[in-house]
Amino acid sequence: MFTLMEVLKLLAPWFTAAVVVVLTPMVKDLIPQAVSSYLFSIYQDYFYSRLTYINIEEYGDFTRDQIYEAATIYLRQKINDSPKPKRFRCKKAIKQDKPICDIANEEEVIDNFRDIRLGWKLRVEGTGHYGQLQPPPDKNFFELTFDKRFKKDVVESYIPYVIARAEEIIREEKGIKLYSPNCSHGKALPTGQEWSCTILEHPATFDKLAMSPERKRSLKDDLDRFVTRKEWYKKVGRAWKRGYLIYGPPGTGKSTLIAAMANHLNFDIYFFDISNVTSDSVLRQILLTISNRSMIVFEDIDCAQLGKRGEEKKDPYYHQYTLSGLLNAMDGLWSSCGEEQIIVFTTNHKDLLDRLDPALFRPGRIDMHVPMSYCTMDEFKMLASTYLDFNEDHRLYGQIEGLFANARVTPAEIAEEFSRTEDADAALEAVVEYLKQKKIAEESSRTEEQKKIAEESSRTEDPDAALEAVVIAEES
Numbered sequence: 001m002f003t004l005m006e007v008l009k010l011l012a013p014w015f016t017a018a019v020v021v022v023l024t025p026m027v028k029d030l031i032p033q034a035v036s037s038y039l040f041s042i043y044q045d046y047f048y049s050r051l052t053y054i055n056i057e058e059y060g061d062f063t064r065d066q067i068y069e070a071a072t073i074y075l076r077q078k079i080n081d082s083p084k085p086k087r088f089r090c091k092k093a094i095k096q097d098k099p100i101c102d103i104a105n106e107e108e109v110i111d112n113f114r115d116i117r118l119g120w121k122l123r124v125e126g127t128g129h130y131g132q133l134q135p136p137p138d139k140n141f142f143e144l145t146f147d148k149r150f151k152k153d154v155v156e157s158y159i160p161y162v163i164a165r166a167e168e169i170i171r172e173e174k175g176i177k178l179y180s181p182n183c184s185h186g187k188a189l190p191t192g193q194e195w196s197c198t199i200l201e202h203p204a205t206f207d208k209l210a211m212s213p214e215r216k217r218s219l220k221d222d223l224d225r226f227v228t229r230k231e232w233y234k235k236v237g238r239a240w241k242r243g244y245l246i247y248g249p250p251g252t253g254k255s256t257l258i259a260a261m262a263n264h265l266n267f268d269i270y271f272f273d274i275s276n277v278t279s280d281s282v283l284r285q286i287l288l289t290i291s292n293r294s295m296i297v298f299e300d301i302d303c304a305q306l307g308k309r310g311e312e313k314k315d316p317y318y319h320q321y322t323l324s325g326l327l328n329a330m331d332g333l334w335s336s337c338g339e340e341q342i343i344v345f346t347t348n349h350k351d352l353l354d355r356l357d358p359a360l361f362r363p364g365r366i367d368m369h370v371p372m373s374y375c376t377m378d379e380f381k382m383l384a385s386t387y388l389d390f391n392e393d394h395r396l397y398g399q400i401e402g403l404f405a406n407a408r409v410t411p412a413e414i415a416e417e418f419s420r421t422e423d424a425d426a427a428l429e430a431v432v433e434y435l436k437q438k439k440i441a442e443e444s445s446r447t448e449e450q451k452k453i454a455e456e457s458s459r460t461e462d463p464d465a466a467l468e469a470v471v472i473a474e475e476s
């Protein structure tokens, strides 16, 4: 005995033929309206009973869904090939070269995968809280439609294919995104609105960076090893993340190095200002929205008001974030959500880090310390090569090296001198003059300091009080 569905399946080609015939105007006129509608509805029921739908929501448990994000990127390319969609959504940031077109709501994009026909539709579901001052955002989701016989192939092969393809597209696209937190009066915004994004157009590369060649090579090797070790991290049961602490005086190239690292890896950068976060849960919620293959940068960590663990002073009105909140977010839930992420902390005062809990900087959280220093002669020559295209020896190099021994100068100061002219002789002479002036200024400030210390210690005959006065004078 045949079941009803089997009978329908057998008759499907006949139904199709019948529908075509019925719709042909000449024949249509000969068949009563009621009969043609009836045949058409049977065909429709049969057709739709074969379909199944998968909803892919933009957010699940605070995090942006990986399939949703991948589908957005994948469909961006697909809409160029698909004849179906009549409407697109287009956007372009000022710094972007060309507009980006995305699928519009309710428009369908057709895709084919191993003879499976798939339909993608972007849908929006209103949350209905329109009277509120800050209504929760609408829910976006993709509706993926296909013949239900292929459910296993779609879930196990097609969706992973879409994710892998999206990752390839990201790698092919040059633009690195730079995210900064979108905060309003110190309060984090609702999910989906945390970050504003621009395109990073920083031309920094490792080649142009003035940094000791050994340090540069070891950092580059470390980054290259990190991105290829997915299986290793899985094998040892660790989150696929790596932490770097970049430290050095202002102007030694910490921000330039971050841009060079992002350009080298083609990772997006998220600048994280912890002082805008009002609580641990908000901090965790924001961290969870950070996508894979990105760098999370905590700048000037010594300025963040993070005490040692257990000593957090919570200000009920503003700074409610805590060190343990940051540590938990880094180690806990967040670690298991994102992949292939790099955390960078920067500071101008490595010694001031003593104020912070050493737990923050143990291996596993901070795996590599990267010092950035005042200009050495080798770094000076690298800057001359980058800025002046000057790669030979110069009569002034001996003098400049001698002056470096007495005047501390940052690569930023040298870069500024080199930016004024393209004539190598004139630029190097200007540097000599600059270093001489700097030496005089540093010597006179040292003399002033010594005078102050001598004055303070001469005010008392008590050796302890004199020592204390000297320490105060030195600190000031």
Ligand SMILES: Nc1ncnc2c1ncn2[C@@H]1O[C@H](COP(=O)(O)OP(=O)(O)OP(=O)(O)O)[C@@H](O)[C@H]1O
Residues within 6 Å of the ligand: 208, 209, 210, 211, 248, 249, 250, 251, 252, 253, 254, 255, 256, 257, 348, 372, 411, 412, 413, 415
């Ligand atoms: N090591 C370097 N190599 C090449 N250029 C550099 C280097 N250091 C500084 N510069 C130049 O100086 C400018 C300022 O440097 P940068 O902002 O990277 O320094 P920083 O250490 O991050 O400073 P701050 O601590 O004040 O933020 C850069 O735009 C770059 O042109």
